[in-house]
Amino acid sequence: MTEATAVRRAVRSLFDPRGCPDPYPHYAVLRTHAPALRLPDGRILLSRHAECDRVLRNPAFRVEDEQWMDANLPGAGEHPAVHSLMAEMVNCNPPHHERLRRLVGTAFSPRRIAELRPAVTALVDSLLDRLAAGAGAGAAVDFMSGFALPLPITVIGELLGLPEADRAWFAPRVEAVTRAIEQDLTGEALKTADRAVEELWERLGDLVEQRRRDPRPDLVSTLIAAREADGDRLSRRELLANLVLLYSAGYETTSNLLGNGLATLLSRPELLARLRAESGRIGPWVEEMLRHTPPITLASRWAAEDTELAGVPLRRGAEVLLLLGSANRDESRYPDPDRFDPDRPVAANLAFGAGAHYCLGAVLARMEAEIAFPALLARFPDIALAQLPERRQGFGALNGFAELPLLLGTR
Structure with a gap:
């Protein structure tokens, strides 16, 4: 097989709309022959x-914001789902991104997470009690x-x-938006996402009004206070869109990460x-989980x-796809990466991105995993897979399982 044929086969497998159960050999082909x-x-x-790290950290490379959407998908912003997505801080570039991230960031400080x-x-x-209760008679x-x-x-x-x-x-409506993103904001998935966003905004709008009348020590109340202290800092659209983002x-x-x-x-x-x-040193284990099989494998x-x-020369406006799952298995950075x-x-990996858009909730995700794994393994000493699990169907950024059937071996 020629190099060109191997590269074409790797790309075809990675972008198969049915999904790619094992992308790592294909990533290796691309890193070697067509980085x-x-x-x-x-x-x-x-x-x-x-290259992935450079793009994530370089302000000359921008996220696909409202400006990009208007230029490349004119009219898309008329859809409620796209209108909401383009107000999320992950889809904003400077200076709007820094402003939104500053407002939300206090809720994700290391002190608040602790x-x-x-x-x-x-x-x-x-939750472990509930799992045990559901596993009666070896189910x-x-x-x-x-x-x-x-x-x-x-x-x-x-x-x-x-x-x-x-x-x-909230969960199925947020998932409807995620499915639409994975299907390039087209077709029936976009129509479903539009309905979901309209319902989410209505429910969140009611919650905002409740918190305005009766503030509490939560992020909704914090963002309302920030908006009302200076009305130009956070519009109603930005408030509701970013509440959807944070939940998702x-x-x-x-x-x-857990699955x-x-x-x-x-x-x-x-x-x-x-x-x-050695559950007392769970931190390095979680970090290796993030590197080895990251929860998000693609960014743009x-x-x-x-x-x-x-x-490779790039002209202004060119779109760049970053295979984060491949970057995390790059042999030039991680010896014996598989x-x-x-x-x-x-050696910092790219599971949570890098640069200005580094995941705001990374500290929280790590903390949840560091608590969950030792407790799970201590509670169920005979835990095992009930069957080989199947990864999520379809090509998209999210990398995980729809189901992960277990036998807990409870005694």
Whole structure:
């Protein structure tokens, strides 16, 4: 097989609309033979750590904001889902991005996250009780719906101040928006997302009015106060859009981290036994989970000026796709990158991005995982996969399992 044929096959497999169960061999082909590949539609596909990191940190590369959307998808902003997405801070460039991130950032400070630790520990224990109850008579239980999703959903719900009774209502609507993004904001998925956003904004608008009358120590009240202190700082659109973002980002990344990490451990019994013996140093294990099988594998930027990447010239306006899952397995940065190694020397990975748009909730996600894994393994010494799990269908940025069936071996 020629290099060109291998590259074409790798790209075809990675972009298969049905998904790619094992992308890592294809990533390796691209890193070796085409680290900056111009696709037929003109986009540039990056697969090495150095170039991905450079793009994420360089202000000359921008997120696909409202300006980009108007130029490339005129009329898309008339859709409620797109109108909301383009007001989210992750889809804003300077100076709007810094302004929004500053307002929200106080709720995700290391001190605030540390204050949540006792509540998260109690929640983890409660969810483990529910898993055990569902595993009576040796029945299989689904780790994703029984633990990996409700844990971060509850935590971000508490942080935002969403009423407990409403949290289950929010999740499928936020997921509808995510599905539309993964399908390039087209077709029936976009129509479903439009309806979901209209319902989300109505429900969140009611909550904002309640918190305006009766402020509480939650993020909704904090953002309302910031808006009313200076009306130009946070518009109603920005407030509601970023509440949707925070709810979504607050659980999707963490749930995938938990599911991917557990699947890796259960596929390697020696790792499972070792982590049980050294659960006090869970931090490096979580970091290696993030590197080895990241919850998000793809990001995109566009060039705000003429430049080049790995010898490939880019004109202003060119779109760049960053294969974060590949960058995290780059052999030039991580020796023997396909091996899961919790003793690996610390070298920052791109699981949560880098630069100005580094994930605001990274500290929270790590904290939840560092509490969850030791508690889970201590509670269920005979935990095992009930069957080989299947990864999410379709090509998209999110990397995880729809279901992860377990046998808990409860005694």
